[in-house]
Structure formats: structure tokens, C-alpha cells
Amino acid sequence: MSATSKLPPFDPGDPLGIDDLLHDEDLAIRDTVRAWAADRVMPHIADWYERGELPGIRDLAKELGSIGALGMSLEGYGCAGATAVQYGLACLELEAADSGIRSLVSVQGSLAMYAIHRFGSEEQKQRWLPGMAAGEIIGCFGLTEPDHGSDPAAMRTHAKRDGSDWILTGRKMWITNGSVAGVAVVWAQTDDGIRGFVVPTDAPGFSAPEIKHKWSLRASVTSELVMDEVRLPADAVLPDVTGLRGPLSCLSHARYGIVWGSMGAARSSFEAAVSYARTREQFGRPIGGFQLTQAKLADMAVELHKGILLAHHLGVRMDAGKLRPEQVSFGKLNNVREAIEICRTSRTILGANGISLEYPVMRHATNLESVLTYEGTVEMHQLVLGKALTGLDAFR
Numbered sequence: 001m002s003a004t005s006k007l008p009p010f011d012p013g014d015p016l017g018i019d020d021l022l023h024d025e026d027l028a029i030r031d032t033v034r035a036w037a038a039d040r041v042m043p044h045i046a047d048w049y050e051r052g053e054l055p056g057i058r059d060l061a062k063e064l065g066s067i068g069a070l071g072m073s074l075e076g077y078g079c080a081g082a083t084a085v086q087y088g089l090a091c092l093e094l095e096a097a098d099s100g101i102r103s104l105v106s107v108q109g110s111l112a113m114y115a116i117h118r119f120g121s122e123e124q125k126q127r128w129l130p131g132m133a134a135g136e137i138i139g140c141f142g143l144t145e146p147d148h149g150s151d152p153a154a155m156r157t158h159a160k161r162d163g164s165d166w167i168l169t170g171r172k173m174w175i176t177n178g179s180v181a182g183v184a185v186v187w188a189q190t191d192d193g194i195r196g197f198v199v200p201t202d203a204p205g206f207s208a209p210e211i212k213h214k215w216s217l218r219a220s221v222t223s224e225l226v227m228d229e230v231r232l233p234a235d236a237v238l239p240d241v242t243g244l245r246g247p248l249s250c251l252s253h254a255r256y257g258i259v260w261g262s263m264g265a266a267r268s269s270f271e272a273a274v275s276y277a278r279t280r281e282q283f284g285r286p287i288g289g290f291q292l293t294q295a296k297l298a299d300m301a302v303e304l305h306k307g308i309l310l311a312h313h314l315g316v317r318m319d320a321g322k323l324r325p326e327q328v329s330f331g332k333l334n335n336v337r338e339a340i341e342i343c344r345t346s347r348t349i350l351g352a353n354g355i356s357l358e359y360p361v362m363r364h365a366t367n368l369e370s371v372l373t374y375e376g377t378v379e380m381h382q383l384v385l386g387k388a389l390t391g392l393d394a395f396r
């Protein structure tokens, strides 16, 4: 008997055997999220994308809550208390359906809920987190402004004291979930530095007009937040953090989810390319039989599964409490960049059909243009790593 006959068979869906690194519960969570996305998102996503809407977002949020996907890796307050690896697997499956759905979950769990869970008072946690974990309350996270994106320290939104109250004024831009949110975590300048505020969106002076005409993340709600002297009680401020450390640690958590999620978009596009290459015939044979097509498929498979391995590695470090922000930058930089490349290469294999919404690749590719920019652009992550490697700050 040859040595290879004792080996497990080669699995084209898992060529490196990464599933062997996963526990039974990890696989069960992955299957649950995958089945939910197959049932509730996949049949409709092309239509939603074409219409530029996420209809039934409130019902979708409740369903995501019921499968434990919201604030998934947080403890208590109705959250699932999952591991970082399990949360990552969920992000991958959701983004394999669409980056917009994963964005809904990331912003809810890793940005809005995480901010309240990590920096909020016990009262704030009790008031908001159980409803958010159940998807009954949608949250958003307002950091970016029209004139301040990569450099949030320069933000103009400010909160001033009026007696014990706060008066919040300013504008935030490109805010995921903004128009459907019941609560907004808004970062603002104060006399003590940047602070986070938990803002009920029905507060007088708060409005969140939706941003239309997007050609990316079309099945996702993106909004402006306008705060015109919004009066908030003293206890609206997140008590346990001052300065940019607050929003940046939330972003680090969300970026970690993107490291996994982007590989979901890549996997979906890659699978579409493999399936197409096996059946589409030109010059009398399947295009998958041509060496040039096989080179593309092989290179994509290498980057896809290296990316998943990297995501798993970072997840294990996060679960061990050893994941550094620079390592998250490493993962986000590599995986989103490679994911978009995989989508573009898949698109070429599908030829003209590659631009059709009948196939997922162009939708994923255009979605990833946003993913490349939000949660820190490619350049910001290069600068983070550049600084870590050289000790020299090149941001300014």
C-alpha cells in the first residue's frame, strides 16, 4: 500500500485541512450561520442589491439575534459568549452571502455593542445590550465625519456641558445602520478629550438621513448622522474611556471580523469560478481544462486558504488574549486585498457572465471596495505596520 493511500482524501473545499483545527461546536455554529444565510439571504440578495435596499432589515436583525450572531463573542446580557474563532466563522459565512449582511452584524456586535459592553456603565449595559443581542434594537457607531475619516482625532463633533447635561452637536458620515438604528454610539470632542456617547436616536435634534446612490454595499443601510444640539443626560457618556483608544479598540474588534469575513466573499466568488470553469466550453473543451485557467484557480485557492489560515491564527491569539492591533492590521490588509483580487480574477473566468448579478462575483468585488476602505484603509494598515516595523511614525 502506498503512503498516500493512508492519507485522508484531498478536499477541494478545504485543501489544507483547516477544518481539522476546528472543534465540533465551531463546526456546528458555522453550519447554523451558513444554513441561515442560504435560506434567508441567498435567494434574495441579487434583487436586494439591484434595488439598493435591505428590506426587512428589522426582521433579519431579530433572526440574527435568535441564532446568537449579534454581540456573539461578548459575555452576559443575552450575548452568546462564543469564542473569537466561532465569531470569525460566522463572519465568514455571512460575508459569503453578502458583505452588507456581515456589516450589519459587525457594526451591531463589534462596534456598537462592544463599545457599551467594554466601556459602558452597568446601567447602560442593562438598558441596551439585551435588546441589541436579540436584534430588537439596532445599533450604529458614529466616528467618521464628512471632513475627517482616516484622521478621526481631528473630528469636529463636540459635546459641551450644560449643567449636568451634555449638548451634542456635529455630523457623522457613512454610518452603517444609521437610519434604522435605535441607538447610536457617537464619538465627540469634549473638554476632557474624545468621549463616547450612547444616544437614543429618538432624541430631539438627532436625525439620520440615508445615503443613496452607492455602487458598493448596496444591500446595507448607510447614513449620515446629524446632531443639532442634542440634549443628553449626564449618564449618556461612556464612563470608562477617554481618547481615541475607545473607538480604536472597537474598530480592532470589528476589523478582526473582517479578516474572516472577506474570505467569505472570496470563497463565494472562487466557488462560482470553479463551477463555471468546469462547465463552460470554448474551443471544444471546458475552460477549466486550459492551463491558464488552472493557474488562476490554483493561485486563488492558495490565497483563499492562506487567508483563512491567517484568520484562524489571529482568532486563536484573540481567544488567548494575545492578539495585538498590529496583527489585526496585518490580517485586514492582507485578506481584504487578496479577497478583492480573487473576486476580480474569478470575474475574468466568468467572462461576460462575470458582470451579471446572476453570479455573485461582481457584487462581492464591488462590496469589497467599501471593505477595503472602511475600518481603516489599506494605507492606514500599511502605516500601522510600517510604524511597528521601523519605529517611525509616517502618519503625518
Ligand SMILES: Cc1cc2nc3c(=O)[nH]c(=O)nc-3n(C[C@H](O)[C@H](O)[C@H](O)COP(=O)(O)OP(=O)(O)OC[C@H]3O[C@@H](n4cnc5c(N)ncnc54)[C@H](O)[C@@H]3O)c2cc1C
Binding pocket: 107, 141, 142, 143, 144, 146, 147, 148, 149, 150, 151, 173, 174, 175, 176, 177, 216, 217, 222, 370, 373, 374, 375, 376, 377, 378, 379, 380, 394, 395, 396
Ligand atoms: C459603506 C461604508 C460604510 C461605513 N460605515 C462606517 C460606520 O459605520 N461608522 C463609521 O464611523 N465610519 C464608517 N465608514 C467610513 C470609513 O470608515 C471611512 O470611509 C474610512 O475611515 C476612510 O475615511 P475617508 O473615506 O474620509 O477617506 P480619507 O481619510 O479622506 O482618505 C482618502 C485616501 O487618502 C488616504 N490617506 C489618508 N491619510 C493618509 C496618510 N497619512 N498617508 C497616506 N494615505 C493617506 C487614505 O488611505 C485613502 O486612500 C463607512 C464607509 C463606507 C464606504
